[in-house]
Amino acid sequence: MEERKQARLEERKAAVRRCFAQVLMRPEEEIGDRADFLEDLGGDSLDILDAVVELERVTGLTIPEEEYTQCRCVQDVAELLCRLEAGEKAAPAGAEREPAPRRWITRFEDTPEYAELQARLATMEEGRNPYFVAYESPLRDTSLRQGRQVLNFGSYNYAGMSGRPETVEAAVEAARKYGTSASGSRLLGGEKPIHQELEREIAEWKHTEDALVLVGGHSTNVTFVGNFCTERDLILYDVLAHNSVQEGCRLSRSESRPFPHNNPQALETILQGCRDRYEKVLVVVEGAYSMDGDIAPIPDFVRVKKQYGCFLMVDEAHSACVLGETGGGVDEYFGLEPGDIDIKMGTLSKGLGTCGGYLAGSRPLIEYLRYDLPGFVFSVGISPPLAAATLEAIRLLRREPEIMQRLHDNIHFFMQEAKKRRLNTCLAGETAILPVVVGRDPDRFRLSPAMLHRGVFVPPAVYPAVPRGRARLRFCVISEHKPEQIVQALDALVDAAASLGISLPE
Ligand SMILES: Cc1ncc(COP(=O)(O)O)c(C=O)c1O
Numbered sequence: 012m013e014e015r016k017q018a019r020l021e022e023r024k025a026a027v028r029r030c031f032a033q034v035l036m037r038p039e040e041e042i043g044d045r046a047d048f049l050e051d052l053g054g055d056s057l058d059i060l061d062a063v064v065e066l067e068r069v070t071g072l073t074i075p076e077e078e079y080t081q082c083r084c085v086q087d088v089a090e091l092l093c094r095l096e097a098g099e100k101a102a103p104a105g106a107e108r109e110p111a112p113r114r115w116i117t118r119f120e121d122t123p124e125y126a127e128l129q130a131r132l133a134t135m136e137e138g139r140n141p142y143f144v145a146y147e148s149p150l151r152d153t154s155l156r157q158g159r160q161v162l163n164f165g166s167y168n169y170a171g172m173s174g175r176p177e178t179v180e181a182a183v184e185a186a187r188k189y190g191t192s193a194s195g196s197r198l199l200g201g202e203k204p205i206h207q208e209l210e211r212e213i214a215e216w217k218h219t220e221d222a223l224v225l226v227g228g229h230s231t232n233v234t235f236v237g238n239f240c241t242e243r244d245l246i247l248y249d250v251l252a253h254n255s256v257q258e259g260c261r262l263s264r265s266e267s268r269p270f271p272h273n274n275p276q277a278l279e280t281i282l283q284g285c286r287d288r289y290e291k292v293l294v295v296v297e298g299a300y301s302m303d304g305d306i307a308p309i310p311d312f313v314r315v316k317k318q319y320g321c322f323l324m325v326d327e328a329h330s331a332c333v334l335g336e337t338g339g340g341v342d343e344y345f346g347l348e349p350g351d352i353d354i355k356m357g358t359l360s361k362g363l364g365t366c367g368g369y370l371a372g373s374r375p376l377i378e379y380l381r382y383d384l385p386g387f388v389f390s391v392g393i394s395p396p397l398a399a400a401t402l403e404a405i406r407l408l409r410r411e412p413e414i415m416q417r418l419h420d421n422i423h424f425f426m427q428e429a430k431k432r433r434l435n436t437c438l439a440g441e442t443a444i445l446p447v448v449v450g451r452d453p454d455r456f457r458l459s460p461a462m463l464h465r466g467v468f469v470p471p472a473v474y475p476a477v478p479r480g481r482a483r484l485r486f487c488v489i490s491e492h493k494p495e496q497i498v499q500a501l502d503a504l505v506d507a508a509a510s511l512g513i514s515l516p517e
Contacts (some may be wrong), residue, residue, distance in 0.1 A: 016093070023089035026069060031085065034061045044086045055478065060250055060271045068280050072096065073288075076268050141459065141470075149174030152491040156468070162496050164469040164486045169443045170332045170414050171491040172364025172404040182365075185399030193392030198382070203395050209402045213369050216339055216405050217331075217357075218349040221377035224369050224393050224401075225386055228328060228358030229255040231368025234386025235356065237262030239322075240293055245285070247278060248295040251302070253326060256295050265293075272300075275311035282319040292321040298330025298341040302477050302485075304439030304446055306330070309341045313351045324354035332362020333443050338408045338415050363404045365397040418443060418490040425488050425497050432505055433517045437483065446472065446483040447504065450516050455482040461507035467500045 024044060032039040035052055048054045054062075063074055066088070072095050082088045116122055132140070148155035150166035151174050172178050189203050197206060206224065213222040225231045236259025240246055246267035248256050260267035266289075271277045278294065286292065294316055296307045309325065316323040327340040335343025342352060354376070359367035370380060380387060393401075408414060425445050429436050435448040449455055455471035462469055462484070473482045484504065488497070508515050 019096075020089055020093055023092045024085050027066065027085045027088045027092070030062055030065045030069065034058050034065060042085060045084050047083050049083075060269060061277070064271065064277045064280050066092070067284050070096075071284065073285055152489065152493065152496055154468070159466075161463065162467045162500055164467065164488070164492075164500055166487060166489065167329075167361035168364055168491075169362040169418060169487070169489050170338060170364070170404070170408060171489055172332075172362065172400075172407070175364070175404075175407070177407060178364055178400040178403045181403035182396035182400040186396040189395035191396060192394050195391060196388060197392035198388050200392075202392055203398070205395055205398045205402065206392055209393075209398045209405075210369075212402055212405050213371055216337070216409060217355045217371040218339070218342060219355060219371040219377075220374040222369050222371035223377050223380050223384070223387060224359070224367055224398070225384075226367050226390055226393050228360055228368040229253075229258075230386050230390070231356060231358070231370060232256050232326065233259045233262060234384055235324075235354070235370055235380070236260060236293070236295060238383075238385060239263075239354075240265035240291055243289060244291040244293065245289040246293045246295065247281060247321075249273065249297065249307070251300055252295055252297060253301075253328070256326065265289075273305065273307055275308060275315050278312070279315050279319070282315065282321070286319050292319065293324060294321045295324045295326065298325050298327045299333065299442040299444070301329050301444055302446065302472055302483075303437045304442045304444035305437075306334070306344075306441060307341070309347065309352070310345050313347065316353075322353040323351075324356060325352050327355060327357040328361055329442060329444060331357040332408065333415075333418065334441070336412050336415060338362060359393075359397070359401050362408075363401050365401045365404070367393045367397060367401065414490050418488070421488045421490065421492050421494075421497065424494050425486065425501075428497055428501050432501055433515075434501070434504075435516050443488050445486040445488055447486060448481055448483045448516050449508075449513065450482065451480060452482045455484065457511050458484060458504070458507055458513065461511060462500075462503050465503040465507060467503045469500065469504075 028039050028042050031042050031048065031052065035054055035058060037052065042052065046052050048059065063079055067074055070092060072092060074095065078091055082091055119125055144156065146154045146156050150163050150168050151171060152163065153160045154163040185205055189205065193202065194200060210222045210224055213224070214220060232253065232255035236246065236256055240263050242264045244265040246260055246263060246265055248260065248267065248269055249272055250269040251272045270281055282292070294312065296312055298309070299306050312323055325341055331340035332338040334340055337343065340357070353372055355371040357369050359365045359369065370377065382388070422441065422443060422445065426436065426440055429447065437446045437448060439445045449458055452473050455473055459469065459471045469484045469486050471482060472485045477483060486500065
């Protein structure tokens, strides 16, 4: 019996080693039983995912994410596979031992999480905390900071709607007419005609039957992803999906797991192995990703979701008001059919210039959410001034395609000028997020303030938001920028790097 078990373990080890070798593109002989996947073999979190997908394919087993992430090497994974095969659950570490009594914490200052924050803040130079900077103006092509106009390449005001006279006027008028708050849940406390008008406009703009507006973009994802699925369902999400999607997964009663970034084939492999075990499967991707500026291959995801009978949700935070002739997002950009995406989610805080989130989809779905989605039912309605400004913003986008034209002229001009200066712009090219790689992580601390010194604000993105050693300055271009401002910003970057002795990776 023992011998049979040992032989099975050896077989599993060989399979895991083959899989690691394939994913890491290394010879099998280099992969020892105890070599750590991350530390010794140089894998990263995306490689881990690729390995899981491949192992599930070759073994036909479903590998629970929380158990796989405890494994560090071939030996651990092989033992896990044997346990799964035998139908045993992994024993939680230290399960047999009596837990030691915990130290009581009664003051928040004594918590480890507060100590961690203090340690992080201490790494910033005196007076150099780059966070929570107060601006004395809207964030448009320029902004007023400590009494000084700077070029602003750090805002999500993609279509220039925040601070535009028409949206400001609409908000002022609505505040006079309806007050500044919805003063309660719309379900119980009642709504305003402006709420209904806004939802009709969003539904038309997004080519759906209906839409629902909530008070925050982040909370829209948490409440929808957190409540759409039951314990009989499954959520599959792109590994780079926003924190709000991941928080929703943590809240949900259903199983959830990530799949490799922008990889419909990997999604298909997972579905092939497990689709029949679930009733609903929710697939969540973003239209455009905010760290690399890349666009998701939505038509491929639509094909997979149709073949495997899934619900496809696309978070359009960075693709609506950016892609498509009227900023309609990925369906306008790819020319999709109205029903190809089941849940079109977007934020109001970026291209639409206000604050809130929307869900657009079929009439039955939205009707259900209107009566049952906790983050809508048990929360206040969007404030009337914000609803009015958002409505005006969408109407402007639909009426004036030149807004999107200007944005895209700016994106192309930025790319052209970046290329002239041999800058590395990751996967960017068609969205308003144009990252420039600056290399080693500490470099970004010095470059961002040096740019500001030259009158240009551009925020850094660093590990863990992006891979180690791939720190970047994340330029966000908006429709209101002028070509000469783009030239000035890129010249400032080259000049700042040269004066700090930083060579920018090509
Ligand atoms: C992809 C994505 N989804 C959702 C959100 C949350 O939106 P909001 O900031 O409007 O709450 C963000 C915010 O950055 C985002 O990038």
